[in-house]
Amino acid sequence: MAKVKNWQIQRDMEYPYTEHRPKRQWSIIFDLNKCIACQTCTIACKTTWTSGKGQEYMFWNNVETKPYGSYPLAWDVRVLETLGQQAWKAKEPYYGKTIFEAANENEVAAHFNPKDEDWMYPNNGEDDCLGNVSHGEHITLPHDKWFYYLPRTCAHCTYPACLAACPRKAIYKREEDGIVLIDQSRCKGYGECVRACPYKKSMYNPHTRVSEKCVGCYPAVEKGYQPMCVQNCIGKIRVMGFVNPPWSIREGNPIDYLIHKKEIALPYYPQLGLEPNIYYIPPIHANRDYLLQMFGPKVDQAVANYKNLKNDPVAQGLMVLIGSTDRIMHSFKVKNGIASGYDEKGDEIVSVPVTEPLFERAPFDKDLKAVRNNTP
Amino acid sequence: MKMIKFLILTTFLSSGLARAEDYSIRKVSADLSKPPQITADYWQNVPELKVDLLAQMMVKPKPAKVLTESVKVQIVHDGKYMAFRMRWADKEKSEAGKLGEFSDSVALEFPVLDNANPPPIFMGYKDNPVHLFHWRAQYQYDAEHGKKGIKDIYPNLSADMYPNEFVNRGSLRPATEAELETFSHGKAAGNPQSSLKKALDEIMAEGFGSSVVREDIDSAARGEWKDGEWTVVISRALKRPNGSVLEVGKSAAFGIAVWQGGQDEVASRKSITMQWQPFKIEVK
Numbered sequence: 034m035a036k037v038k039n040w041q042i043q044r045d046m047e048y049p050y051t052e053h054r055p056k057r058q059w060s061i062i063f064d065l066n067k068c069i070a071c072q073t074c075t076i077a078c079k080t081t082w083t084s085g086k087g088q089e090y091m092f093w094n095n096v097e098t099k100p101y102g103s104y105p106l107a108w109d110v111r112v113l114e115t116l117g118q119q120a121w122k123a124k125e126p127y128y129g130k131t132i133f134e135a136a137n138e139n140e141v142a143a144h145f146n147p148k149d150e151d152w153m154y155p156n157n158g159e160d161d162c163l164g165n166v167s168h169g170e171h172i173t174l175p176h177d178k179w180f181y182y183l184p185r186t187c188a189h190c191t192y193p194a195c196l197a198a199c200p201r202k203a204i205y206k207r208e209e210d211g212i213v214l215i216d217q218s219r220c221k222g223y224g225e226c227v228r229a230c231p232y233k234k235s236m237y238n239p240h241t242r243v244s245e246k247c248v249g250c251y252p253a254v255e256k257g258y259q260p261m262c263v264q265n266c267i268g269k270i271r272v273m274g275f276v277n278p279p280w281s282i283r284e285g286n287p288i289d290y291l292i293h294k295k296e297i298a299l300p301y302y303p304q305l306g307l308e309p310n311i312y313y314i315p316p317i318h319a320n321r322d323y324l325l326q327m328f329g330p331k332v333d334q335a336v337a338n339y340k341n342l343k344n345d346p347v348a349q350g351l352m353v354l355i356g357s358t359d360r361i362m363h364s365f366k367v368k369n370g371i372a373s374g375y376d377e378k379g380d381e382i383v384s385v386p387v388t389e390p391l392f393e394r395a396p397f398d399k400d401l402k403a404v405r406n407n408t409p
Numbered sequence: 410m411k412m413i414k415f416l417i418l419t420t421f422l423s424s425g426l427a428r429a430e431d432y433s434i435r436k437v438s439a440d441l442s443k444p445p446q447i448t449a450d451y452w453q454n455v456p457e458l459k460v461d462l463l464a465q466m467m468v469k470p471k472p473a474k475v476l477t478e479s480v481k482v483q484i485v486h487d488g489k490y491m492a493f494r495m496r497w498a499d500k501e502k503s504e505a506g507k508l509g510e511f512s513d514s515v516a517l518e519f520p521v522l523d524n525a526n527p528p529p530i531f532m533g534y535k536d537n538p539v540h541l542f543h544w545r546a547q548y549q550y551d552a553e554h555g556k557k558g559i560k561d562i563y564p565n566l567s568a569d570m571y572p573n574e575f576v577n578r579g580s581l582r583p584a585t586e587a588e589l590e591t592f593s594h595g596k597a598a599g600n601p602q603s604s605l606k607k608a609l610d611e612i613m614a615e616g617f618g619s620s621v622v623r624e625d626i627d628s629a630a631r632g633e634w635k636d637g638e639w640t641v642v643i644s645r646a647l648k649r650p651n652g653s654v655l656e657v658g659k660s661a662a663f664g665i666a667v668w669q670g671g672q673d674e675v676a677s678r679k680s681i682t683m684q685w686q687p688f689k690i691e692v693k
Contacts, residue, residue: 084571085571085592089566138471139469140469140470146509146673149507199618200676201619201620202618217594218595219600220602221620222595222602223675224509224675225470227509239506239559239562240558241596241600241603242603
């Protein structure tokens with residue numbers, strides 16, 4: 034085991050390989066306040082990548098309802114159960130064990146092995162809220178009865194458990210963008226990645242007898258485009274870009290801005306120790322204790338920071354840019370009420386007003402001599 | 410634990426072939442190139458060698474305990490082929506198929522460069538390969554019944570449509586095999602794991618995780634599970650180009666690995682011989 038730096042838990046941790054960060058790191062940020070679980074991302078991914086035989090059950094991208102939804106069944110509860118009770122005090126590094134440190138001497142990572150029935154209910158728990166709604170109840174903030182939607186892809190982790198557990202070294206992390214791939218020509222379908230990934234984003238294909246996972250839509254990323262799940266998000270809740278560790282933040286990078294500068298987006302289950310690279314803006318009205326176990330002790334601050342965005346025109350500008358382009362934004366600027374996104378070369382790819390202009394139409398169209406109304 | 414590992418390593422790495430008494434392999438007048446027979450007459454009166462196995466302990470992930478404690482082995486040759494008949498206890502038959510299911514399996518290992526001074530038994534090492542003959546119950550099913558389709562594995566599964574598989578193709582020509590498998594990533598990438606198997610794979614390896622399936626096969630295998638016991642016969646050509654070469658009249662050695670698929674054993678989760686098993690191929 035090597036000692037590697039994991040900034041998400043603010044300490045060095047044990048990992049089977051030495052630290053090696055890619056030139057840049059693929060990353061998605063999801064605003065959970067906006068996700069409506071329309072599953073357009075799920076279908077965009079499904080039709081692009083997993084329409085073949087043996088992939089019927091696969092959702093490289095899925096959206097589950099929290100707290101009751103899960104795919105595969107109870108993955109989060111079972112992983113946490115395997116890890117055992119751990120403590121993380123606010124404003125301190127996480128001194129509990131990661132899955133690599135909690136593993137017994139025979140294993141690479143503490144894990145559970147899902148069986149086939151665990152994969153067969155992808156929409157289990159959909160729209161189930163915590164607690165029964167009884168007569169006379171009304172909405173309070175944060176919500177007393179709550180649920181929220183959690184869209185998930187592979188996190189293309191800095192310290193992937195799938196890669197660490199593969200006995201054939203058939204899983205690799207790309208130098209150019211940090212995307213983690215299973216070599217489809219070398220994998221022998223041992224399923225060690227399926228066992229080890231705590232987020233359960235490696236999946237076995239019984240038709241090809243090899244394992245598969247989210248490929249980060251690398252062919253699109255190579256051409257400067259965001260993955261299909263991001264491009265097709267009709268709620269404009271997600272943005273893909275490249276994240277840097279806190280010691281090499283790039284000014285103007287929208288991902289670094291939301292994660293490091295505004296501190297509103299957090300990794301999920303960072304205590305597992307994989308340094309996952311999908312980040313979530315926590316749902317501000319959901320139960321705080323639940324959010325705490327999912328996003329760690331920084332969640333209170335993240336929620337407070339998110340609520341303050343209304344006073345920050347630059348951050349507002351970025352929130353409007355999200356979902357306004359299919360291209361990867363390497364940087365952004367907000368000036369005179371206009372937010373602009375730029376590609377790698379610095380050329381403008383999108384420009385939107387931070388506040389949509391208000392148009393007032395006269396109720397009578399003089400040219401057409403017709404009364405306007407809003408009835409289609 | 411580290412010290413024990415070190416001692417084991419030094420013991421096995423330094424000694425090469427631990428010289429116990431060679432198992433004497435006699436010639437039989439049968440054609441062993443044919444698909445192996447489990448109950449042929451020539452197995453009678455062939456002495457049975459009890460080979461002890463231990464849980465693989467060199468690389469993670471490791472099995473928590475030994476599931477196959479020993480294998481009973483009989484070996485014969487016909488001058489061109491050599492057949493191994495192996496028996497071990499396994500309480501359930503596992504052919505894999507569904508998600509999270511693994512196949513019962515056995516593999517024979519031979520040195521390649523020097524039969525008298527084999528490399529460490531643990532999958533060989535760089536520039537000193539080993540040659541493996543890997544039988545799986547799953548592969549045997551392939552050979553005898555064809556590869557299980559997704560509808561065989563999950564009869565109640567329903568899928569709207571697969572790429573290029575239209576119920577009514579209209580004026581379109583029939584899709585080619587390659588077109589139908591375009592979205593089967595392993596198959597499209599040419600992974601031998603995704604192809605129909607012939608009961609066993611021949612594999613070359615130069616260390617853990619380095620195994621490569623050979624395209625040419627000059628071996629055959631057949632297994633039978635009955636009353637909590639597997640009997641598997643693997644028959645291999647004595648001389649394999651760029652692989653293990655065995656010569657009549659000379660000595661060599663083999664190793665065995667067994668996987669109990671029903672107990673989730675796969676890959677490095679296996680029971681193995683910790684020492685090469687020496688044998689001599691008799692002229693008669």
